[in-house]
Amino acid sequence: MANIYNQLCPVLFGAGALNQLPEQVQALGGTKALCLYDKGVEASGIAKRMLALLDDAKIPYVVYDGVQSDAPSETVDFAGELGRQEGCDIVIGIGGGSTLDSAKAATVLIQNPPPVSRYFAGTGEPFTSTTPLILIPTTSGTGSEVSLMAVVHDKDTQTKASVLRAASLAIVDPELTLTVPPHVTAMTGFDALSHAVEAFTTNRGNPLSDILCKNIIRLVAENLEKAYSDGSNLHYRTELALASNLAGIAFNDAFLHFGHAAAHEFGVVFHMPHGIACALTIPEVITFAAEADPKKGLEIAEALGLDVSPGDCGVQAGYRAASFIRSMMRRLNIPSLKKQGISREAAVGCAEGAYLKNPFITAAISPVDIPLLGELIGRIYDNYQ
Ligand SMILES: NC(=O)c1ccc[n+]([C@@H]2O[C@H](COP(=O)([O-])OP(=O)(O)OC[C@H]3O[C@@H](n4cnc5c(N)ncnc54)[C@H](O)[C@@H]3O)[C@@H](O)[C@H]2O)c1
């Protein structure tokens, strides 16, 4: 079987890369920038540093600093309208996934009439969006800077909808993640790990995504706990920034499946941060995949650094890998569904919405329907309390 692999946009990667922003804006022909960020990135001093770089290069800009967690559609509409009215011809998003996704979707609105819901993938209108877009992640988790879609929270339908718009350039500067607090380091790190574990266990993987995923799993296993307890260590931060970025490249082609379908529904129903929701699903994604294809169980266990040999039972290796992840989640204080005050019934009740609203679930390595997803969510509830 032949599978395509893409690289959607160039990536400028490395400590200090942010300093090249002005010349990159100019190279893309930008003469007035719409800059998006949120209050956390503002408080960290990162936004001020970026604006100073633009000031020094005499690049005009307008700021939208009202980005909200999970990119609610109304804030995207507002930011897009601001950029259109101000005549911005380039967009810069600097922040976590919520900001990068808000920037992607707002960019579409610079050349296309609002609201953003008109352009949701699957149901929306076709559109053309050529405005240059630079995305600068400040968390190591989503990989949104290199993925095709913006995940937008549509409150009208309680859905995490997608708008398809890639960046023109990603600037990944690990120094920008040094200020990420431990709980955000933990959840975003598990988000990156969930991307790798899911992209490694779809029916759409390719040779590139498989190689990337195994290395991403290794990078997260080796560095996440260290970065959690020593956030100012640039080496650990750099390894996680690389893992997150490579995971965005991997899942863009290989897709995600039931872990993210369930996580999206937990997010809209229980208002749970994306990374926590993703973390909770990882052990069951691993055991599900190992039961479907034991070789996957062996390879994931090996990438996590567990002691396995080629003759070992892959299903058992998958179970060991899952329990290794659960222990890591406990050490990094990922709260269980139960600890979040969610009943088993309410959690399992998410199966239908998760299945119906997230068509990518059909990419799972072995088919998942609503009853099976309910069972898998039940196991997520029971096996990590
Ligand atoms: N488009 C994609 O491919 C994709 C993939 C995965 C997730 N997502 C989406 O990304 C969103 C989650 O993104 P996230 O996990 O990065 O969270 P986030 O963007 O909501 O940020 C979490 C918190 O961290 C703070 N923060 C960010 N960088 C910081 C820094 N350097 N120093 C201090 N504080 C900082 C923010 O201010 C915020 O309070 C969800 O909406 C999810 O659906 C998108």
Ligand SMILES: [Fe+2]
């Ligand atoms: Fe994710």
